[in-house]
Amino acid sequence: MTTAPSTTPAEASRPAARGRWAPLRPLVLRLHFYAGLLVAPFLLIAAVTGLLYAGSFQAEKLVYDHELTVPVGERELPVSAQVAAARKAHPEGTVAAVRPSPEAGATTRVLLSGVQGVDPGHTLAVFVDPYTGTVRGALEQYGATGALPLRTWIDELHRDLHLGETGRLYSELAASWLWVIAGGGLVLWFSRRRALRKVRGTSGRRRTLGLHGTVGVWTAAGFLFLSATGLTWSTYAGANIDELRTSLGQATPSVSAAAAGGDHAGHGTAAGTGGTAEHGTGLDKVLAAARAEGLGDPVEIVPPADADSAYVVKQIQRSWPEKQDSVAVDPATGQVTDELRFADYPVLAKLTRWGIDLHTGSLFGLVNQIALALLALALVLLIVWGYRMWWQRGRGSAFGRPIPRGAWAEVPPYLLVPALAAVAVLGWFVPLLGIPLAAFLAVDILLGEIAHRRGRRSYGGAGGVK
Numbered sequence: 001m002t003t004a005p006s007t008t009p010a011e012a013s014r015p016a017a018r019g020r021w022a023p024l025r026p027l028v029l030r031l032h033f034y035a036g037l038l039v040a041p042f043l044l045i046a047a048v049t050g051l052l053y054a055g056s057f058q059a060e061k062l063v064y065d066h067e068l069t070v071p072v073g074e075r076e077l078p079v080s081a082q083v084a085a086a087r088k089a090h091p092e093g094t095v096a097a098v099r100p101s102p103e104a105g106a107t108t109r110v111l112l113s114g115v116q117g118v119d120p121g122h123t124l125a126v127f128v129d130p131y132t133g134t135v136r137g138a139l140e141q142y143g144a145t146g147a148l149p150l151r152t153w154i155d156e157l158h159r160d161l162h163l164g165e166t167g168r169l170y171s172e173l174a175a176s177w178l179w180v181i182a183g184g185g186l187v188l189w190f191s192r193r194r195a196l197r198k199v200r201g202t203s204g205r206r207r208t209l210g211l212h213g214t215v216g217v218w219t220a221a222g223f224l225f226l227s228a229t230g231l232t233w234s235t236y237a238g239a240n241i242d243e244l245r246t247s248l249g250q251a252t253p254s255v256s257a258a259a260a261g262g263d264h265a266g267h268g269t270a271a272g273t274g275g276t277a278e279h280g281t282g283l284d285k286v287l288a289a290a291r292a293e294g295l296g297d298p299v300e301i302v303p304p305a306d307a308d309s310a311y312v313v314k315q316i317q318r319s320w321p322e323k324q325d326s327v328a329v330d331p332a333t334g335q336v337t338d339e340l341r342f343a344d345y346p347v348l349a350k351l352t353r354w355g356i357d358l359h360t361g362s363l364f365g366l367v368n369q370i371a372l373a374l375l376a377l378a379l380v381l382l383i384v385w386g387y388r389m390w391w392q393r394g395r396g397s398a399f400g401r402p403i404p405r406g407a408w409a410e411v412p413p414y415l416l417v418p419a420l421a422a423v424a425v426l427g428w429f430v431p432l433l434g435i436p437l438a439a440f441l442a443v444d445i446l447l448g449e450i451a452h453r454r455g456r457r458s459y460g461g462a463g464g465v466k
Contacts, residue, residue, distance in 0.1 A: 073131025102298035
C-alpha cells in the first residue's frame with residue numbers, strides 16, 4: 001500500500017498508541033518503509049499493466065468487432081455445419097473445441113490446435129457466422145476466457161513481462177509483498193493520533209502523508225484481495241496453495257471423460273483436445289444432450305481425445321452468476337455418462353474460482369473492470385506519494401534518510417518469538433516473501449554490525465544510521 005514510513009524517526013521513538021502492541025510499531029514502521037521502498041518498482045509495473053488489462057476487455061470488443069459480431073439472422077445453422085465451414089476455410093490442425101454462438105449476433109468459435117505458427121499453448125479461433133456459415137476471420141486465442149491477441153499480449157505483459165516462466169517471478173514477488181505493505185500501512189495509520197491523519201490545512205510532508213494514508217486505508221482491502229488471489233496461480237506460492245487444497249480435499253474437480261463402459265463413479269481428468277469434431281452421434285446430438293441436462297449458453301464442446309473417451313460439454317460463463325456445470329456424453333449412444341455441477345464444488349474450489357474471476361475483471365463485467373482500474377490508479381498514486389515522502393524526509397544533501405535499525409531489540413520476547421515463528425512459516429509457504437525478507441535481514445544485521453564496530457550504531461528513534 002505504501003512505499004515510505006508514515007512517521008519520522010522522532011515520532012517512532014514515542015508510540016502514539018499505548019498497549020501491548022506498541023513495542024512492535026517501530027518494527028512495523030521499518031518493515032513497511034523498506035518493503036515499500038524496494039518492492040515499489042515491481043508493484044508499479046504490476047499496477048500499470050493491471051490498469052491496461054482492466055481496459056482490455058472493452059478494447060477487445062472494439063478491435064475485433066468484425067470477428068465477434070454479425071447481423072442477427074432468422075435461424076442458426078446446425079453446429080456441425082458451422083464447424084464444416086470453418087474446416088473448409090482452415091483445414092490445418094485439429095479441432096480442439098467448439099464454442100457455439102452464445103447470444104444473438106455473436107459468432108461461433110471453432111478452436112484449432114496444432115496449427116503451424118500458433119503458440120503451442122494457444123489455439124487458432126475461427127469465427128463463423130452462425131446464420132450463414134460465412135467465416136469472418138481467424139485469430140489466435142489463449143485461456144479459458146477466450147483472450148484474443150490484444151488481451152493476450154497485455155495479459156502476458158502483466159503476468160510475466162513476456163519473459164516466460166522467469167518473468168513470472170516479478171508478479172509473484174509483487175503479490176507476495178503487497179499484503180505485507182498494505183497491512184503494515186493499516187497498522188501504522190490507525191496507531192497514529194487522529195490529529196496527525198488530517199489532510200486539510202496541512203502542507204509539505206504532512207500533506208503528502210495525509211493523502212498517502214487516507215487513500216491507502218480506503219483501498220487496503222482491495223490490495224489484500226489482489227495479493228491473495230494473485231498468489232493462487234503464482235509459480236511457487238500457487239503450487240503450495242494447490243497442494244494444501246488437495247490435502248484438504250478442496251481441489252477443483254472435473255467431469256470424467258471416460259466413454260460408456262468405463263468407470264463413471266468419480267470425477268477424473270477433463271477431456272483433452274480431440275482430432276476431429278465429429279465422433280459417433282456428432283456435435284448436434286451431443287449439444288442437444290447437454291441442453292437437456294440444463295447447460296445453457298455459453299458452452300464449449302470438447303471432442304473425445306481418443307476412441308475410449310467421451311465428449312465433454314462445459315459451461316464457460318465467468319460472469320455472475322457463474323455457469324460452470326459440465327457433462328460427459330458418450331459418442332456412441334449420445335447419452336450423458338457423467339455430470340458435474342458447480343454447486344457441488346468444494347468450498348475452497350468455489351472461492352478460488354470466484355477470486356480469480358474477480359481479480360481478472362470477469363466476475364462483474366464492466367463494474368468489476370472499473371473497480372480494478374481504480375485500484376491500479378490508487379496504487380500508482382500511493383507509490384508516487386511514498387517516494388515523495390522519502391525525498392521529503394531528507395535533510396540538506398541527504399536523500400531520504402533511512403529508518404533507524406534496532407527496532408527488533410525493543411520488542412519483548414513474548415511478542416518477538418511468535419512473530420518470528422509466524423514469519424518463518426509464511427516465508428516457507430510464500431518463498432518470494434521469505435527469501436527476500438531473510439536476505440534483507442542478513443544484510444541489515446551485517447551493516448548494523450559494521451556500523452557498531454565503527455562506533456556509529458544507533459537504535460530506536462532519534463539518531464539513525466545516515
